[in-house]
Amino acid sequence: MGYRKVAIVGAGITKFVRRAQETAKELAWQATKMALDSCELTLDDVDCVTLGTAPDAFDGVHMKGEYLADGAGAFRKPYMRHYVGGGTGIFSPIHGWFHVASGMADICLVVTEEKMSSCYPHPQGAFITIFDHTTEQPLKPTLIWIFALEMNRYMSTYGISKRDIALVSVKNKKNALDHPSAQLGGEITVDDVLNSEVLAWPVNRLDVSPASDGAAAIVLASERVARRLTDKPVWIDGVGFSLDTAYWATRDLCYPTYVENAARMAYDMAGITEPHKEIHVAEPYDPFDYKELHHMEGLMLCPKGEAARMTADGVTQRDGNLPTCPSGGALGVGNPIAATGLMKIIEIFLQLRGDAGKRQVPGKPRCGLAQAWGDLMQVGTVVVMRI
Amino acid sequence: MKLEDYELGGTPLRSSDIKKGNVLTTSWEPNLAYAWDDGVAIGRYLAELKNGRIIGRTCYKCNRIMIPPRMFCELCFRPSDEWVYCKDTGIVNTFSICHINWDASRRGPNEPPLIPAVIEIDGASKGMGILHMLSEVDPDDIKVGLKVKAVWKNPGERTGSITDILYFKPLRAPTKRAKATKKRAKATRKRK
Numbered sequence: 001m002g003y004r005k006v007a008i009v010g011a012g013i014t015k016f017v018r019r020a021q022e023t024a025k026e027l028a029w030q031a032t033k034m035a036l037d038s039c040e041l042t043l044d045d046v047d048c049v050t051l052g053t054a055p056d057a058f059d060g061v062h063m064k065g066e067y068l069a070d071g072a073g074a075f076r077k078p079y080m081r082h083y084v085g086g087g088t089g090i091f092s093p094i095h096g097w098f099h100v101a102s103g104m105a106d107i108c109l110v111v112t113e114e115k116m117s118s119c120y121p122h123p124q125g126a127f128i129t130i131f132d133h134t135t136e137q138p139l140k141p142t143l144i145w146i147f148a149l150e151m152n153r154y155m156s157t158y159g160i161s162k163r164d165i166a167l168v169s170v171k172n173k174k175n176a177l178d179h180p181s182a183q184l185g186g187e188i189t190v191d192d193v194l195n196s197e198v199l200a201w202p203v204n205r206l207d208v209s210p211a212s213d214g215a216a217a218i219v220l221a222s223e224r225v226a227r228r229l230t231d232k233p234v235w236i237d238g239v240g241f242s243l244d245t246a247y248w249a250t251r252d253l254c255y256p257t258y259v260e261n262a263a264r265m266a267y268d269m270a271g272i273t274e275p276h277k278e279i280h281v282a283e284p285y286d287p288f289d290y291k292e293l294h295h296m297e298g299l300m301l302c303p304k305g306e307a308a309r310m311t312a313d314g315v316t317q318r319d320g321n322l323p324t325c326p327s328g329g330a331l332g333v334g335n336p337i338a339a340t341g342l343m344k345i346i347e348i349f350l351q352l353r354g355d356a357g358k359r360q361v362p363g364k365p366r367c368g369l370a371q372a373w374g375d376l377m378q379v380g381t382v383v384v385m386r387i
Numbered sequence: 388m389k390l391e392d393y394e395l396g397g398t399p400l401r402s403s404d405i406k407k408g409n410v411l412t413t414s415w416e417p418n419l420a421y422a423w424d425d426g427v428a429i430g431r432y433l434a435e436l437k438n439g440r441i442i443g444r445t446c447y448k449c450n451r452i453m454i455p456p457r458m459f460c461e462l463c464f465r466p467s468d469e470w471v472y473c474k475d476t477g478i479v480n481t482f483s484i485c486h487i488n489w490d491a492s493r494r495g496p497n498e499p500p501l502i503p504a505v506i507e508i509d510g511a512s513k514g515m516g517i518l519h520m521l522s523e524v525d526p527d528d529i530k531v532g533l534k535v536k537a538v539w540k541n542p543g544e545r546t547g548s549i550t551d552i553l554y555f556k557p558l559r560a561p562t563k564r565a566k567a568t569k570k571r572a573k574a575t576r577k578r579k
């Protein structure tokens with residue numbers, strides 16, 4: 001379609017922690033510097049920067065994009081900041097992809113950062129303004145409601161039990177034990193999940209990813225530059241994003257149509273017609289355990305209502321036919337909102353290069369996918385990558 | 388590159404580090420106040436709630452009756468057409484039994500759980516729901532598809548707010564058969 005080929009050539013990430021001593025700017029610097037070092041570039045080589053980070057209310061810093069510019073290496077360069085909730089970490093590289101694919105830039109730095117701990121003692125209160133100020137906020141909603149309502153609708157529609165869903169949490173937290181950034185890796189059982197504190201039935205504490213501080217960054221390059229920089233460029237072959245209506249209570253929450261729309265866009269671009277066969281490793285967004293299943297269905301990696309059975313059959317384990325969240329996902333590595341999606345992109349980058357260490361899935365995967373989700377249960381963002 | 392070959396940034400702190408003063412912190416409680424005006428469509432919606440009625444808005448092109456009402460149809464992207472009253476009954480599309488408050492603080496031992504739900508309002512198009520609360524119901528009696536009815540504040544206490552509806556409650560008391568099913572369900576839930 002007239003796009004230039006775009007590759008990921010370098011990556012950087014911090015640890016994901018509940019509360020980091022570093023400022024947001026320092027976290028961004030750590031991830032960005034590591035990304036540049038990993039492909040032996042300096043800031044002078046960078047043509048432009050895209051940045052993803054949450055609404056200013058999280059940090060209590062107005063115009064946070066500008067505040068972060070120094071840590072992201074963005075001053076005196078073309079720079080764009082954006083935010084689409086949890087979907088941001090996949091949207092940022094899509095944003096960067098545009099700059100390189102269009103020919104405007106040869107090297108684009110993509111930086112995502114989140115420091116949720118500044119909103120003290122808990123960022124949950126900052127989430128209330130997601131809801132409509134007149135028709136919903138007076139009911140004093142918490143963000144957990146939308147997950148609980150969606151999870152119940154999903155369970156009721158397809159007859160899925162909490163036990164089926166808890167397997168995702170068990171798998172991802174175990175996978176995270178092998179991730180150097182991980183905040184909440186661990187060996188837990190399905191019963192641990194079911195017996196953990198009930199926050200908002202059907203959501204228990206261990207169904208949920210933690211609040212985190214952290215940053216991630218990647219370097220995107222045009223084909224000519226990428227081949228000079230590395231012998232293992234990972235190509236972004238498809239990008240997709242789609243936003244559904246904010247009247248969330250008038251959509252059927254059992255299926256994320258917007259994720260399907262985003263996936264179709266990315267698959268069309270990448271020439272993928274049978275995603276369940278052609279995608280070898282996937283990082284669907286898993287802020288809650290049921291969301292991984294919900295998203296696998298939206299991504300058409302399995303038929304509607306079948307993701308739980310696939311998980312129970314072990315298909316999504318690292319050594320299964322379609323490993324999902326080999327990183328440990330948001331549930332295990334942590335969920336610094338805007339940075340989580342980019343952590344997933346980095347995991348697929350490493351998996352396709354064969355650089356994922358103890359997390360490496362067998363069989364030399366050649367095609368992978370990362371996806372994120374956010375806003376008021378309404379945005380889907382997808383990137384398809386190949387080596 | 389392997390992540391394992393790098394010393395990753397990010398220095399973990401504990402809440403106790405802050406409480407004990409092991410790290411220096413500066414804090415601020417912003418005093419932000421907002422007055423959101425009601426808008427054209429929601430203004431009428433609120434005014435009707437004060438009258439004890441739920442009003443929607445039609446779109447002749449897609450034939451939807453929309454709740455909450457809107458002055459334009461977001462699907463057809465044209466002006467909506469007419470005001471139409473809906474009923475104050477509906478069915479539960481999905482629900483949660485919530486033990487935390489909006490700020491993630493835990494509800495006290497004597498506070499009943501909050502029961503938020505999406506309620507598809509009778510008279511609006513199928514699937515058009517609103518967020519509201521359920522009460523006067525045993526959580527074990529709630530299931531997707533339950534018919535419910537609004538419980539209103541007394542007319543003199545209404546202010547033209549979504550909270551003029553206190554909550555929704557089941558349209559009918561549970562039947563004997565439902566009670567028996569509930570007993571069984573309770574036993575199953577324990578097993579799960």
Ligand SMILES: [Zn+2]
Pocket residue numbers: 446447448449450451460461462463464
């Ligand atoms: Zn219409």
